[in-house]
Amino acid sequence: MDPIAMRLSRSLIPTLKETPSEAQIVSHRLMLRAGLVRQTASGIYAWLPAGWRVLQNIAQIVREEQDRIGAQEMLMPTIQSADLWRTSGRYDAYGPEMLRLKDRHERELLYGPTNEEMLTDIVRQTIKSYRELPQALYHIQWKFRDEVRPRFGVMRGREFLMKDAYSFDLDYAGAVLSYRKMMLSYMRTFQRLGVKAIPMEADSGPIGGNLSHEFIILAATGESQVWYDAAFEDMDFSGSNFAHTSEADLERFFTQMTTPYAATDEKHDSAAWEQVANKREGRGIEVGHIFYFGNKYSDPMGLKVAGPDGAQVAPHMGSYGIGVSRLVGALIEAFHDEAGIKWPDAVAPFKAAILNLKVGDIACDRISESLYAHFAGNALYDDREDRAGVKFNDADLMGHPWQIVVGPRGAAAGTVELKRRATGEKQELSVEAALARIG
RNA sequence: CGGGGCGUGGCGCAGCCUGGUAGCGCGCGUGUUUUGGGUACACGAGGCCGCCGGUUCGAGUCCGGCCGCCCCGACCA
Incomplete structure (x- = not known):
């Protein structure tokens, strides 16, 4: 599987803000x-x-x-x-x-x-x-x-x-x-x-x-x-x-x-x-x-x-x-x-989403890229140059079981925020601890 | 298959009644701005107005036919 395709900026995963009118349920x-x-x-x-x-x-x-x-x-x-x-x-x-x-x-x-x-x-x-x-x-x-x-x-x-x-x-x-x-x-x-x-x-x-x-x-x-x-x-x-x-x-x-x-x-x-x-x-x-x-x-x-x-x-x-x-x-x-969506772990399209909140920031990019490599295609890397809110909303919408939020606030100290989609629970953790938690 | 509704830029919609050179919001592009829950401003690109025919000087708008899609009901992994 070409890992490039798992970068959201390069993927055909067209999320919509508004609902097409044909859909009811x-x-x-x-x-x-x-x-x-x-x-x-x-x-x-x-x-x-x-x-x-x-x-x-x-x-x-x-x-x-x-x-x-x-x-x-x-x-x-x-x-x-x-x-x-x-x-x-x-x-x-x-x-x-x-x-x-x-x-x-x-x-x-x-x-x-x-x-x-x-x-x-x-x-x-x-x-x-x-x-x-x-x-x-x-x-x-x-x-x-x-x-x-x-x-x-x-x-x-x-x-x-x-x-x-x-x-x-x-x-x-x-x-x-x-x-x-x-x-x-x-x-x-x-x-x-x-x-x-x-x-x-x-x-x-x-x-x-x-x-x-x-x-x-x-x-x-x-x-x-x-x-x-x-x-x-x-x-x-x-x-x-x-x-x-x-x-x-x-x-x-x-x-x-x-x-x-x-x-x-x-x-x-x-x-x-x-x-x-x-x-x-x-x-x-x-x-x-x-x-x-x-x-x-x-x-x-x-x-x-x-x-x-x-x-x-x-x-x-x-x-x-x-x-x-x-x-x-x-x-x-x-x-x-x-x-x-809140996907059950077993069927989710990706195990985790990596949300790089500040693409271009050295620390954010470095941590995001290493996480991305670690998941070897089973994580979706949101590397778009967009607002944080856009990424949060899209990640919630797509329903990845885990969200790893890499922001400038924590990245400098080597920490990320780990969010469990099913429960909404969030934790500030070291990269290693976050990966251990996801398993 | 019975009943109802809708087709207008990628998405959501207005315009149709009362015909006169196609609009809004989102999204998209460029720039500035903003920087942890869909930021703001400016400029810009993008539309045989579902299709065919008719009426008319002129049709997104009126009339007829067709096609597509949705909803309710009867039927099904």
Whole structure:
């Protein structure tokens, strides 16, 4: 990575003082103002350098936690053939949300909204025996759903980055294990992202099936009403650090996650709700969804493997989505204040911002440059010849977890002011002490 | 898809009703000034007024059509 690009004076991070009029909700406004994205068409966004770093950070955590439960990463194309979707019957079933295209030969194509058919087809061609099961595969790829009404910025865009995983098991019992592994992976993922996500029983929607959970981040501006047991608010995740191959641990964890009451509108049960001792209500944003759907695709598409007794059996499948680009907006909804974004450490575009309050001052420049070198590209150096207030405001807006303020007042004595964005706490420290504090 | 609204320099907006050579604030450039929470002054650059057509001597303004975007609702990772 070219370190020059991390100097604000040389970066394309166009912060805005005023909010473009198209943005209503706070995350959308802040994403535009912090220079993370630019809209290029309704529901379609370009990810500018800082936004792209956040997106990659989230994707990387998702990736690591998928790998950790033994899922294999791959990459499937965005463009798919209509014929493939006809094999499952979904080409006609999907409706106008699907973006349909034609190539120069008038062949019917589509921009994929999901990949069940494609992966089922690939597995059908390659997996022939129960000995090759189970399989869990995922990719992180752009999807397109032609929403009637895109809104909320990247949270409800038409083009979006999604992690979608697919599991193939010999039987129902195996599929349940795969499903529980994914739930484990999801809880670990959201925990690492620094956010509380609650698994809620869900309708399986157009994808079909009967074992399904949504993962909801609590945020005042969320789009759906949720009811949940207060037990989720201080749930202990220390027990999630077990080997994903342990069936007993998977069951224990699954039970822990799904026993306390939690439901969205569509599944809310007032009778069951009455039994909850510590009730909590709020708004939430759906950031993940997992499904078990049995033979919904393996049957119509003719996916079969040889079982232990030699008979051909249709594998049981599940699919598992995380809205990676939606998470960027959702995290901002969860972590912001009047001044701007307050990124969780794990996803922040930069770990720290270095605010040189007096560019050209020997001591300020020297300390700033050495700090900048120390962070090796993971700090944004505000080396603009601007007023201090401009830098403070932009740093707060962009939401770097740490701000290292290098001003003439302290620089002569070798000290800097360290500000923690999340709490607002400020400390005057030596350069070494500040770096030690940031870790 | 029903209902509502908006398209005027990069951003936020006025001008349109009542047609007469396009304006304000921010941002940007230059200079002076200021120097720890968006400093002040001066000068300056930047606009087929969304597009097409019509009415008119003349259209940002009036009329028609189209396109784009936003908001509310029904629907979704």
